[in-house]
Amino acid sequence: MSETNQGHSPEKPESSEARGRGGPASVTPDSRYPFTPYPNGWFRAAYSSELSPGQVRILKFFGREWVLYRSESGQPRLIDPHCVHLGAHLGHGGEVVGENIRCPFHHWEFGADGRCTKIPYAKRIPPRARLSHYDVVEKNGLIFFYHDRDGGSPGFELPDLPEVGDSTWTEPEVMHWKVRASWLDMNENSVDQAHFKFVHGTLTIPPTKARAEGSVHVTESVFTMRIPGGEGEATLITLDHGPGFQIVRMTGLIDTLMMNTSTPIDEENTDVSFSYSVRHEGDSRKLKLAESVIKDLKQQFEHDRPIWENKVCWPKPVLCEGDGPIAHYRKWYRQFI
Numbered sequence: 001m002s003e004t005n006q007g008h009s010p011e012k013p014e015s016s017e018a019r020g021r022g023g024p025a026s027v028t029p030d031s032r033y034p035f036t037p038y039p040n041g042w043f044r045a046a047y048s049s050e051l052s053p054g055q056v057r058i059l060k061f062f063g064r065e066w067v068l069y070r071s072e073s074g075q076p077r078l079i080d081p082h083c084v085h086l087g088a089h090l091g092h093g094g095e096v097v098g099e100n101i102r103c104p105f106h107h108w109e110f111g112a113d114g115r116c117t118k119i120p121y122a123k124r125i126p127p128r129a130r131l132s133h134y135d136v137v138e139k140n141g142l143i144f145f146y147h148d149r150d151g152g153s154p155g156f157e158l159p160d161l162p163e164v165g166d167s168t169w170t171e172p173e174v175m176h177w178k179v180r181a182s183w184l185d186m187n188e189n190s191v192d193q194a195h196f197k198f199v200h201g202t203l204t205i206p207p208t209k210a211r212a213e214g215s216v217h218v219t220e221s222v223f224t225m226r227i228p229g230g231e232g233e234a235t236l237i238t239l240d241h242g243p244g245f246q247i248v249r250m251t252g253l254i255d256t257l258m259m260n261t262s263t264p265i266d267e268e269n270t271d272v273s274f275s276y277s278v279r280h281e282g283d284s285r286k287l288k289l290a291e292s293v294i295k296d297l298k299q300q301f302e303h304d305r306p307i308w309e310n311k312v313c314w315p316k317p318v319l320c321e322g323d324g325p326i327a328h329y330r331k332w333y334r335q336f337i
């Protein structure tokens with residue numbers, strides 16, 4: 001015992017929790033996220049314009065490769081990359097032949113359901129000659145595929161948006177980023193009302209309400225914005241259709257539509273894209289305003305990025321009453337992880 005301690009009863013050491021160490025519950029040592037990086041849901045494979053009839057593309061999502069192709073009649077299809085015969089990669093030399101994809105190695109052909117339909121040098125097709133293929137839908141100028149960890153069928157459907165293809169709306173302006181963060185970090189932005197003021201410099205903290213409707217999460221926020229000559233109010237309604245597709249509609253100052261899609265690339269990185277349209281109604285002032293909103297969106301993304309790329313996701317964060325519906329959002333997304 002040291003001299004200074006003589007005559008004193010030893011004090012009970014302060015618990016690690018009392019000293020605030022260890023964080024609000026723990027993340028696993030080798031991950032920043034206490035949940036699967038690969039949730040269930042519909043995810044963007046590509047924009048429709050990125051895949052023409054007869055085209056074959058290799059995608060790298062969910063920590064692996066996939067082959068996306070469009071048949072000659074225009075159907076998008078997503079399959080496992082390696083041929084069930086002797087393992088050739090269909091993304092390297094595979095060709096679309098009518099409705100089939102043909103392997104470059106021995107020219108076996110596979111149809112819409114992944115089954116082999118033709119072997120040029122055999123009469124009988126082995127019953128197991130079938131490629132794994134995935135559920136794909138093409139909507140709103142996007143090709144989505146359904147990811148289910150257990151190989152199950154889609155748990156919900158995606159909506160058709162009336163604004164897409166309407167001539168009173170601008171053609172979508174598309175932005176792409178690769179971010180070292182989870183899809184959740186990006187999506188949670190809409191319910192994290194306080195960050196808008198402190199990260200993006202909004203005039204006020206936008207009051208935000210949220211509700212869950214099965215696979216859809218609805219967030220409504222009212223923003224006070226700086227506009228030429230003063231301030232204006234805009235309402236933002238965000239609809240999350242699962243983890244991979246978020247629709248943001250703004251009304252008030254100008255009617256806008258944003259389609260945000262986040263697809264995990266691997267356990268650390270996410271491919272993020274925004275597609276942005278404005279109801280212009282032939283008004284050049286609205287088009288000018290749209291340009292400045294797009295510029296602002298790009299800046300906002302760069303404000304968020306360093307925070308997303310270095311943060312962790314606590315399983316039980318310490319929240320306060322002004323935080324808005326973050327806990328509500330996290331409860332909703334549990335159905336996908």
Ligand code: FES
Nearest residue numbers: 083085086103106
């Ligand atoms: S490896 Fe594909 S046909 Fe032989």
Ligand SMILES: [Fe+2]
Nearest residue numbers: 189195199304
């Ligand atoms: Fe943000």
